[in-house]
Amino acid sequence: MAHPQPRSSVAAIPAYVPGKPSTPREGLTTYKLSSNENPYPPLPGVVEAAHGAVSVMNRYPDMGNSALYAALSARLGVPVTHLAAGTGSVALIYQLLTAFCEPGDEVVHAWRSFEAYPIAITTAAAVSVPVPVAADGRHDLDAMAAAITDRTRVVLVCTPNNPTGPAVTQSDLDAFLARVPEHVLVVVDEAYLEFVRMDDAVDGVATYARHPNVVLFRTFSKAYGLAGFRVGYAVAHDPVAAALRAVSLPFGVSHVAQAAAIASLENEAALLERVDALVAERDRVVAGLADAGWTVPEPQGNFVWFGLGPRTPELTAVAEAAGITVRPFAGEGVRVSIGEPEANDRLLQLARELRP
Structure with missing residues (x-):
């Protein structure tokens, strides 16, 4: 049948x-x-903010995430129009591939890297192009640059790399970006940004500011300890950020998650x-x-x-x-x-x- x-x-x-x-x-x-996960309980003030948000659970959340965007804009020094929120940074991966990949387009990424990458790529009917990490667990950026073809639409750079651990240096990222065609989007996935302690660490905001084809993904799940609330955000130039917002799930980031994220920023x-x-x-x-x-x-x-x-x-x-x-x-x-x-x-x- x-x-x-x-x-x-x-x-x-x-x-x-x-x-x-x-x-x-x-x-x-x-x-x-x-x-x-962060083993510590929520930051002071976060539980109170979440409780306050729960009291109006009969109302839809702010679909525009306006208060959260205002707080992030002030914290990062970027325009509100350069921000896009999602239910964790993993949701932003799906949003970006939905917005920028036609069926059959290629997405280059390191492997082993974040487990969701090939899942999201396949969901978007795109083609995964995994590039093995080096023996020490680092991205092989030379090999990733060589893997870019005329079918490549997106490159995913996970730094620090999950699950192997090493992070990309600013010098290596700059050299890599110089080899990437301007029409190819480069995602700098910084889910573990706050834990980085190294010389020549990547300055994501400065990097995106210099490159219209660079987008940053960040999350409140790890360092901020809001894994259960699912809130992440992207920083990108207007056309990219607008596309991410256009394909986002309406009312996806809950009112409670927005309130907790803002309170977390206030208690940094x-x-x-x-x-x-x-x-x-x-x-x-x-x-x-x-x-x-x-x-x-x-x-x-x-x-x-x-x-x-x-x-x-x-x-x-x-x-x-x-x-x-x-x-x-x-x-x-x-x-x-x-x-x-x-x-x-x-x-x-x-x-x-x-x-x-």
Whole structure:
């Protein structure tokens, strides 16, 4: 019997594998280190702002995100018309590909990189062009530039790269952009921007200002600890930002999410203290792993990467037995978020017990 059929590309969409929640264990506190979440509770004032927004849940949210755009404009020093919001930065990936890719257009991106990239590309009926990361987990920008063809419409640069950890330098990004045709959009995906501590770090706002074909993606999910509220934003020149807003889901970013994001921006000093604490824990974990004989790619996000290949299930199982849930990528490696000090201590203990 005949029945309705989805587009042929729908069947080819890879499944998104979310971070597995921790499994409760009697007598043992378990920790979820599989989703790169901020382990700290909401910032002071954020819960109160969210509660205030809940009191008018019978009303639609501001579809124009006007108060959020005003706060971001003041914080970043960019025009309001250069902003576009979405339900997390992942939604902006879908919006951008919907707005700029015809079926069959190519999208160049590093791999392994953010798991949603090939999903969103296939959903848009575009063609994924993955370029392997270097042995140290870094983007191979020379190879990515060489992969651009006359069918390329978008290039995705994830910095710091999820899940491997290293970030792109400003010098390397500038050299790469000089090789990218002006009609090709370059997304600088900065979901983990606040955790970067390195020389020659990318200045995303200055970079977008110099290049009309550069768009920044940022999120409140990671450093700001609003993962459950789903709010991200793009910074781009007028034509790009307008296109992102045109294809966005009406009323997509809830009133509660907008209020929480604005309150988070107002409490940025407290945020940066927490980020500094997480970065200090990250550095402690990396030093402890080195003492145990492990070498991991330079982490600039709130996670570390174990490129274990076929040994991936081994570390995953040992971590689960120790009460910490990690994020395995079958046949490639394991990503472990930086969490509470006790969780990080357990990671270091099992790292000492396992041989690299």
